[in-house]
Amino acid sequence: MTRQFDPKPVTLEGSHVRLEPLARRHAEDLFEVGQDETIWPYMSRPPLKSVEDARAWIDQALEVTATDTQIPFAIIERASGKAIGSTRYMDIRRNDRGLEIGWTWIGTVFQRTAMNTECKYLLLRHAFEDLGAVRVQLKTDLRNARSQRAIERLGAVREGVLRKHMVQWDGFIRDTVYYSVIESEWPGVKRRLEGLLGRARA
Numbered sequence: 001m002t003r004q005f006d007p008k009p010v011t012l013e014g015s016h017v018r019l020e021p022l023a024r025r026h027a028e029d030l031f032e033v034g035q036d037e038t039i040w041p042y043m044s045r046p047p048l049k050s051v052e053d054a055r056a057w058i059d060q061a062l063e064v065t066a067t068d069t070q071i072p073f074a075i076i077e078r079a080s081g082k083a084i085g086s087t088r089y090m091d092i093r094r095n096d097r098g099l100e101i102g103w104t105w106i107g108t109v110f111q112r113t114a115m116n117t118e119c120k121y122l123l124l125r126h127a128f129e130d131l132g133a134v135r136v137q138l139k140t141d142l143r144n145a146r147s148q149r150a151i152e153r154l155g156a157v158r159e160g161v162l163r164k165h166m167v168q169w170d171g172f173i174r175d176t177v178y179y180s181v182i183e184s185e186w187p188g189v190k191r192r193l194e195g196l197l198g199r200a201r202a
Contacts, residue, residue: 003132005097007089009071012122015078015197016115019122022061022072022086027054029083030074033107042141043105045169061088061103068092075106075119084110087119089127091137098135099127114197120154121193128186135182141168142175151179153196155189 009021034048048054061072069092075085085106092099101123106116127133138156140147152158156179165176181189 005094005132007071007092007099007127007131009065010126012073012126014118014122016113016118017084017122018076018078019073019087019119020076022058022074024055024058026074026083026086027051027058030054030058030086032082033084033110034105036108038108039105042144042147042174043103043169044166061086070103072103073123075115077110077115084115087123089123096135097133098137099133100137100139101127102139116150117154117193117196121190121197124154124181124186124193125190128181128183133183135180137178137180139176139178142177148177154181155185155192156181157185 011021012019028051031048031051031054034054037047040047045057048057058072061070064070065072069090071089071092073087074083075087076082077084085104087104088102090100090102101120104116104119106119110116124136127136137159138151140151142161148158159178159180162176162178164173166174168174
């Protein structure tokens with residue numbers, strides 16, 4: 001009998017980071033790391049302007065959570081206990097056993113570290129091994145070459161480009177690159193990510 005695919009808010013523990021359900025208590029930490037304008041050019045909103053703005057953004061994320069189509073997480077640096085970014089399960093399609101990992105941002109000083117890799121590892125492992133997903137997708141702005149390299153480094157397969165796909169907060173209409181990992185690919189992707197994380201700990 002196939003288990004029910006029904007993602008719910010959960011805490012995922014790693015060596016470097018902990019992913020926990022996003023909450024208003026994370027607002028001050030997220031504002032501290034989210035003021036940097038270099039984080040936001042390819043996101044669907046401008047940089048965080050204040051703690052109140054961060055709280056409003058969190059409230060908006062929690063409103064969407066109530067629709068059962070998204071689950072937002074705070075990314076917590078285990079060494080400090082502080083929130084250093086956020087990520088989400090999105091486009092949750094229970095009947096199709098699929099979801100998207102997206103809305104990911106992390107403080108500049110934590111980019112290109114094992115923390116982002118471990119975030120993806122925890123989310124992918126939970127999706128495939130605990131929930132029974134058959135497909136996990138990721139997407140990024142075609143202009144964002146760094147993000148594309150990072151997704152490809154995970155071992156995800158590039159599927160194609162949706163042209164004139166999304167209007168950004170600054171009015172730019174972006175093309176979007178889609179990637180995916182499917183259930184048969186997960187064991188190989190898992191080994192790859194565990195190898196990368198192992199080298200980071202060495």
